[in-house]
Amino acid sequence: MKTLEQFCKTNDPNRRKSRLDAYHDEITELYDRGYQIEQIQDFLKSQKVNVSQSNLYKFLSKNQNKKSVKKKQSGASKEPKDGELSPSTKMFMDKYNL
Amino acid sequence: MATIYTVVSTKGGVGKSTLSWHVLPAIFKALKKEFKIFEIDNNNSTNIFSHSAIIQENTKNVKTHNKDITAEIIFETLSSDNEIIIDAGGGDDALKVIDIVQGIGEANVKWIIPLNRNLAQLKNASDTFQKINDPKNTLFALNGYSSKETLEEDFIFYFGNKNLNIKSIKDTLKISNELTVPYTSYFEIAEQKGFTLHDLAAISKELDKNAAKSMFYEKFKDDKAAFLQAWGDYRLSENASVVLDEIIENFLPYFAK
Numbered sequence: 001m002k003t004l005e006q007f008c009k010t011n012d013p014n015r016r017k018s019r020l021d022a023y024h025d026e027i028t029e030l031y032d033r034g035y036q037i038e039q040i041q042d043f044l045k046s047q048k049v050n051v052s053q054s055n056l057y058k059f060l061s062k063n064q065n066k067k068s069v070k071k072k073q074s075g076a077s078k079e080p081k082d083g084e085l086s087p088s089t090k091m092f093m094d095k096y097n098l
Numbered sequence: 099m100a101t102i103y104t105v106v107s108t109k110g111g112v113g114k115s116t117l118s119w120h121v122l123p124a125i126f127k128a129l130k131k132e133f134k135i136f137e138i139d140n141n142n143s144t145n146i147f148s149h150s151a152i153i154q155e156n157t158k159n160v161k162t163h164n165k166d167i168t169a170e171i172i173f174e175t176l177s178s179d180n181e182i183i184i185d186a187g188g189g190d191d192a193l194k195v196i197d198i199v200q201g202i203g204e205a206n207v208k209w210i211i212p213l214n215r216n217l218a219q220l221k222n223a224s225d226t227f228q229k230i231n232d233p234k235n236t237l238f239a240l241n242g243y244s245s246k247e248t249l250e251e252d253f254i255f256y257f258g259n260k261n262l263n264i265k266s267i268k269d270t271l272k273i274s275n276e277l278t279v280p281y282t283s284y285f286e287i288a289e290q291k292g293f294t295l296h297d298l299a300a301i302s303k304e305l306d307k308n309a310a311k312s313m314f315y316e317k318f319k320d321d322k323a324a325f326l327q328a329w330g331d332y333r334l335s336e337n338a339s340v341v342l343d344e345i346i347e348n349f350l351p352y353f354a355k
Contacts, residue, residue, distance in 0.1 A: 037312040087151040088297035
Protein backbone atom coordinates (compact mmCIF):
# COMPACT_ATOMS: atom_id res chain seq x y z
CA MET A 1 0.00 0.00 0.00
CA LYS A 2 1.35 3.46 -0.89
CA THR A 3 2.05 5.83 1.92
CA LEU A 4 0.91 9.43 1.63
CA GLU A 5 4.44 10.61 0.85
CA GLN A 6 4.94 7.95 -1.81
CA PHE A 7 1.68 8.99 -3.43
CA CYS A 8 2.67 12.66 -3.40
CA LYS A 9 6.07 11.89 -4.95
CA THR A 10 4.47 10.29 -7.96
CA ASN A 11 1.39 12.50 -8.33
CA ASP A 12 1.19 16.27 -8.72
CA PRO A 13 -1.87 17.98 -7.23
CA ASN A 14 -4.39 19.03 -9.86
CA ARG A 15 -6.41 21.43 -7.74
CA ARG A 16 -5.98 25.01 -8.91
CA LYS A 17 -4.41 27.27 -6.34
CA SER A 18 -5.62 30.81 -5.97
CA ARG A 19 -3.00 33.46 -6.51
CA LEU A 20 -4.52 35.04 -3.41
CA ASP A 21 -3.31 32.11 -1.29
CA ALA A 22 0.09 33.78 -1.08
CA TYR A 23 -1.58 36.77 0.58
CA HIS A 24 -3.97 34.83 2.82
CA ASP A 25 -2.58 36.16 6.10
CA GLU A 26 -2.37 39.77 4.93
CA ILE A 27 -5.91 39.71 3.53
CA THR A 28 -7.52 38.26 6.66
CA GLU A 29 -5.44 40.50 8.90
CA LEU A 30 -6.58 43.61 7.03
CA TYR A 31 -10.19 42.43 7.12
CA ASP A 32 -10.04 41.75 10.85
CA ARG A 33 -8.62 45.22 11.41
CA GLY A 34 -11.74 46.66 9.77
CA TYR A 35 -10.42 47.45 6.28
CA GLN A 36 -13.06 47.40 3.56
CA ILE A 37 -12.90 44.96 0.66
CA GLU A 38 -11.99 47.80 -1.70
CA GLN A 39 -9.12 48.88 0.57
CA ILE A 40 -7.80 45.31 0.61
CA GLN A 41 -8.15 45.37 -3.17
CA ASP A 42 -5.97 48.51 -3.19
CA PHE A 43 -3.37 46.79 -1.03
CA LEU A 44 -3.26 43.83 -3.43
CA LYS A 45 -2.98 46.23 -6.36
CA SER A 46 0.12 47.67 -4.68
CA GLN A 47 1.48 44.10 -4.68
CA LYS A 48 0.71 43.89 -8.42
CA VAL A 49 -2.20 41.52 -7.84
CA ASN A 50 -5.38 42.61 -9.58
CA VAL A 51 -8.51 40.99 -8.26
CA SER A 52 -12.20 41.89 -8.35
CA GLN A 53 -14.04 42.71 -5.14
CA SER A 54 -16.41 39.77 -5.51
CA ASN A 55 -13.52 37.33 -6.00
CA LEU A 56 -11.85 38.80 -2.97
CA TYR A 57 -15.03 38.37 -0.97
CA LYS A 58 -15.41 34.79 -2.17
CA PHE A 59 -11.80 34.09 -1.21
CA LEU A 60 -12.43 35.38 2.30
CA SER A 61 -15.66 33.38 2.54
CA LYS A 62 -14.08 30.14 1.41
CA ASN A 63 -11.02 30.24 3.56
CA GLN A 64 -10.56 28.96 7.01
CA ASN A 65 -10.94 32.35 8.56
CA LYS A 66 -14.22 33.02 6.84
CA LYS A 67 -15.76 34.00 10.14
CA SER A 68 -13.77 37.21 9.62
CA VAL A 69 -15.96 38.10 6.65
CA LYS A 70 -19.04 37.81 8.70
CA LYS A 71 -20.24 40.51 10.93
CA LYS A 72 -19.29 40.21 14.56
CA GLN A 73 -22.37 38.79 16.23
CA SER A 74 -24.24 41.14 18.52
CA GLY A 75 -26.65 39.97 21.17
CA ALA A 76 -27.35 36.31 21.49
CA SER A 77 -28.62 35.65 18.00
CA LYS A 78 -26.18 33.39 16.17
CA GLU A 79 -26.04 31.69 12.84
CA PRO A 80 -27.19 28.08 12.79
CA LYS A 81 -23.86 26.37 12.21
CA ASP A 82 -20.37 27.70 12.62
CA GLY A 83 -18.78 28.66 9.36
CA GLU A 84 -21.91 28.09 7.34
CA LEU A 85 -24.30 30.65 5.94
CA SER A 86 -28.00 30.33 6.67
CA PRO A 87 -30.22 29.17 3.81
CA SER A 88 -31.83 32.64 3.79
CA THR A 89 -28.44 34.30 3.28
CA LYS A 90 -27.57 31.84 0.53
CA MET A 91 -30.91 32.58 -1.14
CA PHE A 92 -30.20 36.29 -0.91
CA MET A 93 -26.78 35.88 -2.52
CA ASP A 94 -28.19 33.62 -5.23
CA LYS A 95 -31.00 36.08 -5.97
CA TYR A 96 -28.50 38.81 -6.79
CA ASN A 97 -25.98 36.43 -8.29
CA LEU A 98 -23.31 37.51 -5.81
CA MET B 99 -35.40 16.67 30.55
CA ALA B 100 -36.79 18.82 27.75
CA THR B 101 -39.26 21.56 28.48
CA ILE B 102 -42.59 21.57 26.69
CA TYR B 103 -43.61 25.11 25.81
CA THR B 104 -47.31 25.09 25.06
CA VAL B 105 -48.51 28.23 23.32
CA VAL B 106 -52.22 28.30 23.88
CA SER B 107 -55.24 30.55 23.72
CA THR B 108 -58.89 29.82 23.13
CA LYS B 109 -59.06 32.92 20.93
CA GLY B 110 -57.48 33.31 17.50
CA GLY B 111 -55.52 36.33 16.27
CA VAL B 112 -53.66 37.05 19.50
CA GLY B 113 -50.18 36.07 18.37
CA LYS B 114 -49.99 32.31 18.94
CA SER B 115 -48.33 31.67 15.62
CA THR B 116 -46.02 34.65 16.03
CA LEU B 117 -44.75 33.15 19.26
CA SER B 118 -44.60 29.55 18.08
CA TRP B 119 -42.97 30.14 14.72
CA HIS B 120 -41.10 33.43 14.87
CA VAL B 121 -40.20 34.06 18.48
CA LEU B 122 -39.53 30.77 20.28
CA PRO B 123 -37.46 29.21 17.46
CA ALA B 124 -35.33 32.39 17.38
CA ILE B 125 -34.85 32.24 21.15
CA PHE B 126 -33.77 28.59 21.00
CA LYS B 127 -31.43 29.33 18.10
CA ALA B 128 -29.92 32.16 20.15
CA LEU B 129 -29.43 29.77 23.05
CA LYS B 130 -28.10 27.09 20.69
CA LYS B 131 -30.79 24.69 21.85
CA GLU B 132 -32.37 22.11 19.59
CA PHE B 133 -36.14 22.21 19.37
CA LYS B 134 -39.12 20.59 17.76
CA ILE B 135 -42.44 22.24 16.95
CA PHE B 136 -45.64 20.25 17.18
CA GLU B 137 -48.27 21.97 15.10
CA ILE B 138 -51.60 20.88 16.49
CA ASP B 139 -54.12 22.64 14.31
CA ASN B 140 -55.03 23.21 10.71
CA ASN B 141 -53.17 26.45 10.10
CA ASN B 142 -50.52 24.75 7.97
CA SER B 143 -47.92 27.19 9.20
CA THR B 144 -45.19 25.03 7.73
CA ASN B 145 -46.46 26.07 4.28
CA ILE B 146 -46.11 29.74 5.19
CA PHE B 147 -42.47 29.22 6.17
CA SER B 148 -41.63 27.26 3.07
CA HIS B 149 -38.11 28.70 2.76
CA SER B 150 -37.22 28.47 6.41
CA ALA B 151 -34.88 25.58 7.06
CA ILE B 152 -35.24 25.89 10.83
CA ILE B 153 -39.00 25.43 10.52
CA GLN B 154 -38.99 22.76 7.83
CA GLU B 155 -36.44 20.66 9.71
CA ASN B 156 -37.94 21.00 13.15
CA THR B 157 -41.67 20.66 12.67
CA LYS B 158 -44.05 17.83 13.18
CA ASN B 159 -47.67 18.24 12.15
CA VAL B 160 -50.26 16.47 14.19
CA LYS B 161 -54.01 16.90 14.26
CA THR B 162 -56.13 17.04 17.38
CA HIS B 163 -58.20 14.08 16.24
CA ASN B 164 -55.05 11.99 16.10
CA LYS B 165 -55.16 9.83 19.22
CA ASP B 166 -51.41 9.37 19.21
CA ILE B 167 -50.51 13.00 19.89
CA THR B 168 -49.83 12.36 23.56
CA ALA B 169 -47.66 9.37 22.70
CA GLU B 170 -45.81 11.41 20.05
CA ILE B 171 -45.00 14.14 22.53
CA ILE B 172 -44.04 11.71 25.28
CA PHE B 173 -41.77 9.85 22.86
CA GLU B 174 -40.09 13.11 21.86
CA THR B 175 -39.49 14.11 25.49
CA LEU B 176 -37.99 10.70 26.26
CA SER B 177 -35.93 10.26 23.13
CA SER B 178 -34.17 13.63 23.01
CA ASP B 179 -33.30 16.75 24.97
CA ASN B 180 -34.97 18.93 22.36
CA GLU B 181 -37.10 21.75 23.66
CA ILE B 182 -40.66 21.25 22.48
CA ILE B 183 -42.96 23.95 21.20
CA ILE B 184 -46.62 23.11 20.92
CA ASP B 185 -48.65 25.42 18.73
CA ALA B 186 -52.23 24.75 19.72
CA GLY B 187 -55.14 25.75 17.54
CA GLY B 188 -57.80 28.12 18.86
CA GLY B 189 -61.24 27.38 20.31
CA ASP B 190 -62.00 23.78 21.24
CA ASP B 191 -58.60 22.68 19.90
CA ALA B 192 -56.95 24.78 22.61
CA LEU B 193 -58.95 23.11 25.34
CA LYS B 194 -58.16 19.67 23.94
CA VAL B 195 -54.47 20.52 23.79
CA ILE B 196 -54.49 21.63 27.43
CA ASP B 197 -55.97 18.24 28.33
CA ILE B 198 -53.43 16.43 26.15
CA VAL B 199 -50.43 18.21 27.67
CA GLN B 200 -51.76 17.79 31.19
CA GLY B 201 -52.15 14.08 30.40
CA ILE B 202 -48.47 13.65 29.62
CA GLY B 203 -47.63 13.00 33.23
CA GLU B 204 -44.31 13.98 34.74
CA ALA B 205 -42.81 16.65 32.46
CA ASN B 206 -41.44 20.18 32.51
CA VAL B 207 -44.31 22.14 31.05
CA LYS B 208 -44.41 25.88 30.52
CA TRP B 209 -47.58 27.50 29.31
CA ILE B 210 -47.49 30.67 27.24
CA ILE B 211 -50.70 32.59 26.72
CA PRO B 212 -50.38 35.33 24.12
CA LEU B 213 -52.67 38.31 24.36
CA ASN B 214 -53.11 41.65 22.70
CA ARG B 215 -54.53 44.90 23.99
CA ASN B 216 -58.16 44.05 23.45
CA LEU B 217 -60.22 43.66 26.65
CA ALA B 218 -62.38 40.83 25.27
CA GLN B 219 -59.28 38.85 24.38
CA LEU B 220 -57.74 39.55 27.75
CA LYS B 221 -60.81 38.05 29.41
CA ASN B 222 -60.36 35.04 27.18
CA ALA B 223 -56.70 34.77 28.14
CA SER B 224 -57.73 34.96 31.78
CA ASP B 225 -60.16 32.04 31.25
CA THR B 226 -57.36 30.05 29.57
CA PHE B 227 -55.09 30.83 32.53
CA GLN B 228 -57.69 29.50 34.94
CA LYS B 229 -58.36 26.43 32.83
CA ILE B 230 -54.64 25.58 32.86
CA ASN B 231 -54.50 26.16 36.60
CA ASP B 232 -50.72 26.14 36.83
CA PRO B 233 -49.83 29.79 37.69
CA LYS B 234 -46.19 29.04 38.53
CA ASN B 235 -45.51 27.73 35.04
CA THR B 236 -47.72 30.07 33.05
CA LEU B 237 -46.57 33.23 31.35
CA PHE B 238 -48.61 35.80 29.51
CA ALA B 239 -46.99 37.15 26.35
CA LEU B 240 -48.10 40.71 25.69
CA ASN B 241 -48.07 40.94 21.94
CA GLY B 242 -47.72 44.26 20.14
CA TYR B 243 -46.46 47.02 22.43
CA SER B 244 -45.69 50.35 20.76
CA SER B 245 -42.65 51.10 22.86
CA LYS B 246 -41.24 49.92 26.17
CA GLU B 247 -42.11 53.32 27.65
CA THR B 248 -45.78 52.93 26.76
CA LEU B 249 -46.10 49.22 27.61
CA GLU B 250 -48.35 49.75 30.65
CA GLU B 251 -50.48 52.23 28.76
CA ASP B 252 -50.71 49.94 25.72
CA PHE B 253 -51.88 47.05 27.90
CA ILE B 254 -53.94 49.10 30.30
CA PHE B 255 -56.43 46.31 31.01
CA TYR B 256 -53.63 43.93 31.91
CA PHE B 257 -51.66 46.33 34.13
CA GLY B 258 -54.65 48.38 35.28
CA ASN B 259 -54.64 52.09 36.04
CA LYS B 260 -55.56 53.31 39.50
CA ASN B 261 -56.16 56.87 38.35
CA LEU B 262 -58.67 55.69 35.81
CA ASN B 263 -60.16 53.04 38.11
CA ILE B 264 -59.20 50.25 35.72
CA LYS B 265 -58.61 47.00 37.57
CA SER B 266 -55.38 45.12 36.91
CA ILE B 267 -55.91 41.57 35.70
CA LYS B 268 -52.23 40.95 36.43
CA ASP B 269 -52.86 41.73 40.11
CA THR B 270 -56.13 39.83 40.18
CA LEU B 271 -54.50 36.68 38.83
CA LYS B 272 -51.32 37.29 40.90
CA ILE B 273 -49.02 37.14 37.90
CA SER B 274 -45.45 38.16 38.66
CA ASN B 275 -43.87 38.38 35.20
CA GLU B 276 -44.80 38.56 31.57
CA LEU B 277 -43.11 38.25 28.20
CA THR B 278 -43.36 41.14 25.78
CA VAL B 279 -43.28 41.37 21.98
CA PRO B 280 -43.10 44.72 20.17
CA TYR B 281 -45.53 45.66 17.43
CA THR B 282 -43.80 45.15 14.09
CA SER B 283 -44.60 44.50 10.45
CA TYR B 284 -41.45 42.43 10.10
CA PHE B 285 -43.14 39.18 11.07
CA GLU B 286 -45.37 39.53 8.02
CA ILE B 287 -42.59 40.85 5.80
CA ALA B 288 -40.57 37.74 6.65
CA GLU B 289 -43.59 35.50 6.00
CA GLN B 290 -44.07 37.03 2.54
CA LYS B 291 -40.63 35.65 1.73
CA GLY B 292 -41.36 32.25 3.29
CA PHE B 293 -39.06 33.09 6.22
CA THR B 294 -39.33 33.52 9.95
CA LEU B 295 -38.01 36.74 11.48
CA HIS B 296 -34.87 34.81 12.43
CA ASP B 297 -34.21 33.81 8.79
CA LEU B 298 -34.73 37.35 7.52
CA ALA B 299 -32.46 38.83 10.20
CA ALA B 300 -29.75 36.24 9.52
CA ILE B 301 -28.83 37.87 6.18
CA SER B 302 -27.55 41.08 7.74
CA LYS B 303 -26.13 39.28 10.77
CA GLU B 304 -24.01 37.08 8.51
CA LEU B 305 -23.11 39.46 5.69
CA ASP B 306 -20.99 42.36 6.75
CA LYS B 307 -22.58 45.66 5.74
CA ASN B 308 -19.45 47.07 4.10
CA ALA B 309 -18.80 43.85 2.21
CA ALA B 310 -22.44 43.86 1.05
CA LYS B 311 -22.18 47.48 -0.10
CA SER B 312 -19.02 46.76 -2.06
CA MET B 313 -20.47 43.64 -3.63
CA PHE B 314 -23.69 45.38 -4.66
CA TYR B 315 -21.80 48.27 -6.17
CA GLU B 316 -19.39 46.07 -8.05
CA LYS B 317 -22.20 43.96 -9.40
CA PHE B 318 -24.64 46.74 -10.19
CA LYS B 319 -22.54 49.83 -10.84
CA ASP B 320 -24.19 50.16 -14.26
CA ASP B 321 -27.67 49.39 -12.99
CA LYS B 322 -28.70 51.77 -10.23
CA ALA B 323 -32.22 50.27 -9.94
CA ALA B 324 -30.80 46.80 -9.28
CA PHE B 325 -28.36 48.27 -6.75
CA LEU B 326 -31.21 50.00 -4.92
CA GLN B 327 -33.27 46.82 -4.90
CA ALA B 328 -30.47 44.74 -3.44
CA TRP B 329 -29.70 47.43 -0.90
CA GLY B 330 -33.39 47.66 0.04
CA ASP B 331 -33.49 43.90 0.64
CA TYR B 332 -30.42 44.14 2.83
CA ARG B 333 -31.98 47.01 4.80
CA LEU B 334 -35.10 44.90 5.41
CA SER B 335 -32.89 42.31 6.99
CA GLU B 336 -31.11 44.92 9.11
CA ASN B 337 -34.42 46.25 10.41
CA ALA B 338 -35.63 42.70 11.13
CA SER B 339 -32.41 42.12 13.04
CA VAL B 340 -33.03 45.15 15.27
CA VAL B 341 -36.54 43.87 16.09
CA LEU B 342 -35.24 40.38 16.73
CA ASP B 343 -32.54 41.64 19.09
CA GLU B 344 -35.19 43.51 21.09
CA ILE B 345 -37.33 40.37 21.34
CA ILE B 346 -34.37 38.25 22.38
CA GLU B 347 -33.47 40.82 25.04
CA ASN B 348 -37.06 40.67 26.34
CA PHE B 349 -37.22 36.86 26.40
CA LEU B 350 -33.77 35.75 27.45
CA PRO B 351 -34.17 36.40 31.19
CA TYR B 352 -36.91 33.74 31.23
CA PHE B 353 -35.24 31.23 28.94
CA ALA B 354 -31.52 31.39 29.70
CA LYS B 355 -30.89 29.14 32.65
